[in-house]
Amino acid sequence: MVKHIRNYVDLYLIILSWVLAGRFTPNGVAVGWCVLSYLLILRTNDLSKALIAFVTLLVLSDNRDPMMAFAATAKIGVVLLLVGYVLRHYSDFRTLNNQIFKVFLPFLIFAVLASTWADEPFNAFQKSLSYSLVFFTVPIFFLRSSQQNKNIGKDLMIALGILFAAGLLAYIVLPGFATLVGRYRGLLGNPNGMGILLTVSGPLYFLLRKASKGNWLDLPTELFFIGTFLLSLFLTGSRTSLFAILLFFGFVQLRYLSNGFTLFIFLIVIGGYDFVLSSLPEIASALGLEEYLRVETLNEGSGRFVAWTFAWVQIQEVFFTGGGFGYTELIYKRFFWELSALGHQGNAHNSYLTIWLDTGLIGIVLLFISYVRIVLSGVAQSRYTLPIIYTILFSANFESWLGASLNPFTSLFLISLTLILQPKNSSDDEAETVSSEPLIQGVQ
Numbered sequence: 001m002v003k004h005i006r007n008y009v010d011l012y013l014i015i016l017s018w019v020l021a022g023r024f025t026p027n028g029v030a031v032g033w034c035v036l037s038y039l040l041i042l043r044t045n046d047l048s049k050a051l052i053a054f055v056t057l058l059v060l061s062d063n064r065d066p067m068m069a070f071a072a073t074a075k076i077g078v079v080l081l082l083v084g085y086v087l088r089h090y091s092d093f094r095t096l097n098n099q100i101f102k103v104f105l106p107f108l109i110f111a112v113l114a115s116t117w118a119d120e121p122f123n124a125f126q127k128s129l130s131y132s133l134v135f136f137t138v139p140i141f142f143l144r145s146s147q148q149n150k151n152i153g154k155d156l157m158i159a160l161g162i163l164f165a166a167g168l169l170a171y172i173v174l175p176g177f178a179t180l181v182g183r184y185r186g187l188l189g190n191p192n193g194m195g196i197l198l199t200v201s202g203p204l205y206f207l208l209r210k211a212s213k214g215n216w217l218d219l220p221t222e223l224f225f226i227g228t229f230l231l232s233l234f235l236t237g238s239r240t241s242l243f244a245i246l247l248f249f250g251f252v253q254l255r256y257l258s259n260g261f262t263l264f265i266f267l268i269v270i271g272g273y274d275f276v277l278s279s280l281p282e283i284a285s286a287l288g289l290e291e292y293l294r295v296e297t298l299n300e301g302s303g304r305f306v307a308w309t310f311a312w313v314q315i316q317e318v319f320f321t322g323g324g325f326g327y328t329e330l331i332y333k334r335f336f337w338e339l340s341a342l343g344h345q346g347n348a349h350n351s352y353l354t355i356w357l358d359t360g361l362i363g364i365v366l367l368f369i370s371y372v373r374i375v376l377s378g379v380a381q382s383r384y385t386l387p388i389i390y391t392i393l394f395s396a397n398f399e400s401w402l403g404a405s406l407n408p409f410t411s412l413f414l415i416s417l418t419l420i421l422q423p424k425n426s427s428d429d430e431a432e433t434v435s436s437e438p439l440i441q442g443v444q
Contacts, residue, residue: 001221004158011049012162014041015056018074023067030070035077042085047145048152050085052159054078058408059163059197062189065177075406076130083133086141093140099421100139100414103373107359107366108132111325114359118324124358127325131405138411139418153208154217156415157225160201163187164228167194171235184235192399193407195238198229199395200412202245203388205229206252207419210384240398244391251387259379259386266390270397304398306344310335311353322360328400331357351402358403374417382420 005012014037021030034057041050057078061071086093101108111128118124145152167186171178178184183191205225209216217225233242247269254262314331317323323330332339332347339345348354356364371389378385392413396402401409 001158001218001224004155004221008049008052008155008159011041011053015053018057018060018070019067022070027070027073031074031077034070034074035081038074038078039081042081046148047141048149048155050082051141051145051152052156054082055156055408055411056159056163058406058411059187062193062407063187064180064189079130079133079137079406082137082141086137093144096140096143098136098140099377100374100417101136103377104135104367104370107363107370108135110363110366111359114322114324114363116324117321118327119330120326121324123326124324127405131325134405134411135414138414142415142418150215153212154215157201157205157208157217158221160205161221161225161228164232165224168228168231168235183237184232186232186236191236191238192240193401194232194236195241196395196399196401196409197412198233198236198238199241199244199391200409200416202229203248203384203391204412204416204419206248207384207388207416211419211422240395244395247394248387248391251390252384255383255387262386262390266386270394304344304349306339306342307332307346307349308353310339310344311348311350311357315353315356318357318360320360320362322356322358322363325358328354328357328403347400349399351396351400354400354403374421378417378420381423385420388416388420 017037018030018034021033025033038050038053038057041053057071057075060068061075063071108128108131111131112125115121115124115128142152149155164186167178167184167188170187171184178186180190184194185191186194186197188194188197216222233245251262251266254265310332311328318327328348348357352364355367359367375385375389378389392402401407402413404410
């Protein structure tokens with residue numbers, strides 16, 4: 001931990017300067033400084049710092065406080081800088097197998113094409129292009145940074161732990177900043193966003209730990225990450241995130257069973273989730289956790305049932321080809337007051353409905369084929385492929401994050417997919433030998 005702080009103190013000072021600029025200078029100045037300073041980070045060719053700064057900026061961009069408003073604009077410029085760096089130094093990247101981008105390319109092409117018939121073509125083109133650029137850049141940037149720094153996995157997890165700790169500190173010092181309607185949200189915009197960040201970070205931590213082959217965090221640092229992670233999970237009170245993380249570790253224990261059998265179990269879990277929710281009041285009452293588990297919100301499904309019904313009705317209008325990226329956001333804003341009267345706030349709260357609205361049946365089928373290809377390739381390399389996929393499929397069923405790119409969740413998920421697709425270097429799944437080789441050697 002001390003070594004990490006010493007190596008990254010300059011980066012954390014730059015990130016702190018972003019926040020201070022957002023607090024004490026006009027938004028344009030803060031945006032300009034953020035983009036300029038990120039360019040300076042890239043010019044050092046330290047890809048680990050560039051990757052951590054990128055993820056941190058995405059976290060800040062999700063925050064709703066006015067002082068963080070700069071991040072939502074700055075991240076667009078930073079993504080372009082990141083892509084520009086990869087293209088400029090493509091000789092260093094071209095030997096890397098950007099399998100993620102290749103697999104998703106048919107969906108990404110159609111998503112960009114769908115902007116031509118969108119109600120707001122420029123907005124749809126911008127969103128679909130940024131989605132494609134993230135899928136192109138993040139996986140190979142992570143692979144290249146792992147070649148440059150064999151400790152990138154450790155550094156990324158420590159950085160996430162520091163972000164968790166910063167949110168917890170804000171909860172103590174400025175509770176209004178770190179909460180929304182009484183629920184903990186940390187540095188994120190809402191409690192569900194905090195829950196999603198934990199949902200993708202937990203499995204990623206597990207995968208990186210396995211891939212390290214013993215070259216992992218020392219005990220105090222590991223306890224720091226686990227402690228901040230678990231405390232954040234407890235405070236956020238996200239039922240979906242808690243269940244998703246339990247789902248991941250449950251399927252990790254079943255990883256030696258046949259893939260068909262685990263799929264059967266997953267379908268049973270999904271089918272029985274409504275039964276679990278309907279039984280939650282009795283369970284919570286017996287444990288004295290009614291308030292923590294917010295059982296009073298179960299009947300209306302926190303507005304999600306309203307959102308899903310509305311989404312399905314709107315899908316009929318753009319069934320096959322969708323309305324272009326951003327269409328979901330557009331129609332939910334258009335019918336904001338009608339939906340609010342029914343108890344709904346936000347968007348579709350379902351990634352699949354969101355993607356269907358944006359890219360139609362054609363897009364959702366292409367995306368499904370991409371994930372099938374990921375699974376077929378991943379299960380040959382890693383026994384943790386299905387636990388990861390099941391966890392994400394479950395989480396995405398309750399939030400729309402998988403249909404967007406400029407959030408921290410999608411990028412961290414892409415890093416997880418990158419890990420599980422790396423070739424194995426050992427037939428022993430539980431090998432824990434210490435290795436001085438680069439981090440990315442395959443997660444068996």
